[in-house]
Amino acid sequence: MDVMLQFPYRQIGRLWMAANLLLPTLMDAPFSAIPWNTPSLWQDANASLAITIQRHPTTMTELCLLASRMHQRLESLFPMMDALCCRTCPTCTDSCCQRAWVWADFRDLLFYHLADITPPEQQLLGRRGERCRYGTPHGCRLDRIRRPFVCTWYVCPAQTAILRTHPAEARRLKKALQQIQQARRQLENRFVETVFGSPHARTGAGPPVRG
Ligand code: SF4
Numbered sequence: 001m002d003v004m005l006q007f008p009y010r011q012i013g014r015l016w017m018a019a020n021l022l023l024p025t026l027m028d029a030p031f032s033a034i035p036w037n038t039p040s041l042w043q044d045a046n047a048s049l050a051i052t053i054q055r056h057p058t059t060m061t062e063l064c065l066l067a068s069r070m071h072q073r074l075e076s077l078f079p080m081m082d083a084l085c086c087r088t089c090p091t092c093t094d095s096c097c098q099r100a101w102v103w104a105d106f107r108d109l110l111f112y113h114l115a116d117i118t119p120p121e122q123q124l125l126g127r128r129g130e131r132c133r134y135g136t137p138h139g140c141r142l143d144r145i146r147r148p149f150v151c152t153w154y155v156c157p158a159q160t161a162i163l164r165t166h167p168a169e170a171r172r173l174k175k176a177l178q179q180i181q182q183a184r185r186q187l188e189n190r191f192v193e194t195v196f197g198s199p200h201a202r203t204g205a206g207p208p209v210r211g
């Protein structure tokens, strides 16, 4: 069977739509369908994505540039995040990573592949009730750039309180996170258009015309 057909785009499409709608509450979301939650599913998804990208070299070059800009933007935030974590995490008694209900979504996978970043070895969680496999008593085992975006996006209450006293930094963080969100959507949309064609091209209906 064509590997493209094996890739569960319809299923993951629903999952990443749901994940995006739920993003502000993902840390506690009751959503239970973790994508690619076994080692073999994770490996298959990554292998299929790599093959799909190889099949569309021209468009993927453009998407790689977008992913590379996202990479730079993320890296520019990490010193601020490291500083916040240094101030808050060592004395934290309720670690977010110990109760996080989060995972890598399709946009994260796309980003890893297009920005040439090695994905984590496995999905963060296998099933409900588990803790993220990358959490340790001393923090996350993954480099920041390899963590799903939701882990960067989440700023805990203690860190939010510090940022309130640094409004310029808070604005910079908020703006950069919004830009990264937008780039993630763009990456996904362009990928889907490239692989499946635009909705208009698929139906032959053409774009709506104003009368
Ligand atoms: S980010 Fe905030 S909630 Fe998470 S471990 Fe650090 S201080 Fe605790």
Ligand code: SF4
Pocket: 096, 097, 100, 102, 124, 132, 133, 134, 135, 136, 139, 140, 141, 142, 147, 148, 151
């Ligand atoms: S990947 Fe790292 S930062 Fe994200 S939930 Fe797991 S331990 Fe926490």
